[in-house]
Amino acid sequence: MFRRSLVENRGMARQEPKHHGDPVVAAINRVLKTERDGVEALRHAEEEGRRRQSEARGQATAMARRADACITRMHAAYLKKTDEKITVLAATNPPGDAARSYDRATLTAAARRVAAMLTGDT
DSSP states (O other): OOOOOHHHHTTSOOOOOSOTTOHHHHHHHHHHHHHHHHHHHHHHHHHHHHHHHHHHHHHHHHHHHHHHHHHHHHHHHHHHHHHHHHHHHHHHSOTTOGGGOOOHHHHHHHHHHHHHHHHTOO
């Protein structure tokens, strides 16, 4: 038979057809070349797909790190703002007022519990 599969031909030197003018041999050679070109194109497409997948995973990881950092900064800013508001409230309320006589540590702990509930860190 004139045609060997591409797998059988791998590693073998390409042989010139013995029948130079034979249109059947020429047609078979065109088919084999098209098959080899298709396999090569498929291999390149698979490599490109793996490269893009790896790149996308790297981008996703970087995005997750940036989101985590942003959330951490936002959480710290809200805690700072809450602490500042507690300080203002403590300074404006007389210490003898029974309803508002909580110390700073108690108010801070309460604010942190509320912040944790709001952020889902409970």
